[in-house]
Amino acid sequence: MKRAALAVTLLVLSAGLGLPATARGQIVEDGSGARIGPADTRAVLDLVGRNLNSPEARVTELRRAEGGAICGSVDVRNRQGLYGGPRGFVADLAGASFGRVPDGPELLSPARGEDREAMERVRQLYFRLCLD
Numbered sequence: 012m013k014r015a016a017l018a019v020t021l022l023v024l025s026a027g028l029g030l031p032a033t034a035r036g037q038i039v040e041d042g043s044g045a046r047i048g049p050a051d052t053r054a055v056l057d058l059v060g061r062n063l064n065s066p067e068a069r070v071t072e073l074r075r076a077e078g079g080a081i082c083g084s085v086d087v088r089n090r091q092g093l094y095g096g097p098r099g100f101v102a103d104l105a106g107a108s109f110g111r112v113p114d115g116p117e118l119l120s121p122a123r124g125e126d127r128e129a130m131e132r133v134r135q136l137y138f139r140l141c142l143d
Contacts, residue, residue: 081101083099
């Protein structure tokens with residue numbers, strides 16, 4: 012019982028202290044973090060947490076691409092609390108930038124008109140660097 016209370020207390024404290032997102036649950040599910048090393052894996056998980064605001068993101072297929080980019084897939088929960096399926100991403104650790112490949116509805120949404128060019132750049136970059 013004491014162990015469970017401690018776990019809940021630590022969870023509440025870590026959420027309130029602004030700890031890095033990786034402290035809240037982003038994981039590399041398939042062990043592919045070994046391909047890029049622990050420091051770069053931590054940096055990717057931090058970028059995922061900051062950019063997707065998902066405390067339970069599931070990252071897979073991490074690999075290096077040309078120019079120092081890191082490619083992979085990430086699966087996050089949707090508004091209904093369900094995982095929506097993995098989507099590709101590309102991260103530039105040196106520039107601390109991250110982009111997830113947009114899905115069709117995102118590209119077609121008129122509310123995202125100003126973001127459409129940025130989403131298209133991410134999509135093209137992912138296709139150029141991450142697909143074999």
